Amino acid sequence: MISNRIQIFRTDRGLSRKELAALVDVNPQTIGFLERGSYTPSVELALQLARVFGVSVEAVFSLEPFPPLAAQIGAPASPPKGDTP
């Protein structure tokens, strides 16, 4: 329960776990645990992560699972399944 997009934002910003960890002042392993969803961070850490990524907390954390990226970015209407046969 509760999903996050830490890994997506981190890789998008070209950061390693170690680097991100330094930016939000936690242990690098902690980032790993968070990305795997092994635990739920405090609002404090959530606010720091959102600040580093330059987005809202809601953009990084959600009570419901996040839809796959394709639905958010520019994915074709529906095709890629039996396209022009």
Added chain:
Amino acid sequence: MISNRIQIFRTDRGLSRKELAALVDVNPQTIGFLERGSYTPSVELALQLARVFGVSVEAVFSLEPFPPLAAQIGAPASPPKGDTP
């Protein structure tokens, strides 16, 4: 470190601690601890509180202390201190 406006939003919405606690599914005392700043909630609880209040997480929780309400709402330019003597 980390301040919140839980009490302000709660009273503004006309909720008791018990009622708010029920809405976010925690113990009523937990609301008390949060309002006093005795501890920092998880993002999960923060998201639920923000959802109940109908605002963003950033509107309820901040890494820096919140300014007094007067600065946010319609407070007179500065007067109420030696007004028309």
Added chain:
DNA sequence: ACATATTGTTATGTTTACGCAACAATTAAT
């Protein structure tokens, strides 16, 4: 006046976030 609800506080217990160390498995750089 009495009862009920709300708040403030304190104490005890369980769970979990997070730090830190260690190591295997990939991957990237040279």
Added chain:
DNA sequence: ATTAATTGTTGCGTAAACATAACAATATGT
């Protein structure tokens, strides 16, 4: 080919989140 960096995982320890109970103080309702 070898080194270095990144990742995945496991284990142990500590601090803090949260549950629950208990009680005083004040307010609110009737």
